[in-house]
Amino acid sequence: MPSAPKAPQWDVRRLPPAEGTSVLVTGGNAGIGYFVAEQLAGAGATVVLGSRDAAKAEAAIASIGSRVHGARVTHVPLDLADPASLEASVDALGLDRLNAVVYNAGVALDHPPRRETTAGHELMFATNHLGHFALTHYLTPLLAAAPGSRIVTTGSFAAKSERLDPEDLQSRHDYRPKRAYGRSKLAQMLFALELDRRLRAAGSTTMSVLTHPGGALDALTPARPPLHVPTTGERLRHLPLGLVVQGKEAAAWPAVRAVLDPSVRGGQMLSPRQFGLRGTPRIEPLWDHLADTTTAARLWAASCDLTGIDLMPTPFSRLGGAAAG
Template sequence: MSSTSSAPPWNVRRLPRAVGSTFLVTGGNAGIGYFIAEQLSEAGATVVLGSRNPARAEAATALIRARVAGARVRSVRLDLADLGSLRTAVKSLEVERLDAVVHNAGVALDDPPRRETEDGHELMFGTNHLGHFALTHWLMPLLSAAPAARVVTMGSFAAKSERLDLDDLQSWHDFRPKRTYGRSKLAQMYFGLELDRRLRAAGSTVMSTVVHPGGALDSLTPSRPPVHVRTIGARLGAAPAALLVQGKHAGAWPAVRAVLDPAVQGGRLWGPRVFGLRGKPRCEPVWNHLADTSVAARLWDASCDLTGIDPAAVPG
């Protein structure tokens, strides 16, 4: 039975109020992350944009303030490719509690060569998965201080056709950018589901859920200069694609619902309603390969070894 079976219809343009709540959105300065931040700001929440680029973060915060009357939005410097910097970044939040974090930031390479993070991990796996894995550890005291905090992990439809190679998580032997990206997002999704299982086992008040944006194209995304500018030519050229996919403003909807909807439960997967590619957000069946808890547990152990920390344990 769907977790929303007894809930009123979700309206993406009439969000429940979230005044008094504080949310962190990683990669909130651009793309889907920007629209997540804008929409959560419209709900009245305090929104913190985590970004490795201060100039872009400032442009995004200024734009949200211009578009949303009374917006409570600010930014912190956050570099997921540098694990050693994350504890300091969390301290810079300067909050007593955090009601939700949206793990949205990501790196996608289009071409070789293979690149590495500050810590020597393959760049996409190290940033998209290990960075958020480690960040969750340092955020856990703030999340645990909230009455019912949420960890929302942004996966990708590209992960649906991928499978993890647990013997080559870092793509040492066969680096292909698109495949490595899809696997890094798949690792994030395994993490989000496994995190919820471990939090439930520990009796935590924090829950974890996973979302994906479906097909979200720049050419179908409304302009938000200077963060995003869509030309008339791009809009016209993308018109046929709108039958199957959508813009990044709509790609934000599953994450926003996962943060705000009181009916959302942990350990679930949320995505667009129409073929998983476009439309309003809904709870969908967890993909068969994502339901493999043995793979999730092995990935968790490997990630603990690679980062030296455990996100399900509150740091002392």
């Protein structure tokens, strides 16, 4: 028998048309999230930037509009550190369905002291993980209304060497900022994979896909004035690092592929091709500790307790089944 035709190679410069699809990008006003939004808009998608800062979001919308003719990009206020505000943010989307959401927003602290949100949660864990966990709950009806929708979670290489302590998820003991950041990203990644397992068990057509952007430097990133204007000196000083890492435009490629590539499946992880640090996106085998389903289940239960949200007891299976029918 003749072998099945091979899927065409993914081309980051020739994206499939995305007209008629809607995508929410958290933290889409700057950094990697901005380039995710710009590239998706360039493919024809309607993109919503979820951002706390309206002025920065408007600047990002103007920048995308200057590069993408007819770009459909809007903004919705979104503060992941304030779970009580998330339902109103989702209502403000004004959509009846959502084809994809990219969980890109995050905060990274470099120095002590340990900081907490108004709800009393460690800031990085609360913003990077708990906020997106709660947001998933409010987005459920919109995602379930779009058959084949995707939840794309941006992990980090910083999580590769970390392990979660289920007894101290919020780093109350021996707080170290870089370690706490890596653990918050690991929590996101474990959540993304546990979410996909639960979606499959519920019979939902929604998929949860994991990505990580590799190494991304501002100095290697294309200018997007006034959002980002690297100096010539910065570019020259960091040019040798381009052999190892990349700019944020390229770092956006895994998330864009996770949204648009029809061959991507739930539970997969996409990352840069070269050592997970730079290059075109590929499907990468899961790191060993990401297969820890026991820790993932404990994290899920703790996240429900901390947010007061019983995520996905029935809604995806009920609404997803209706949408798919």
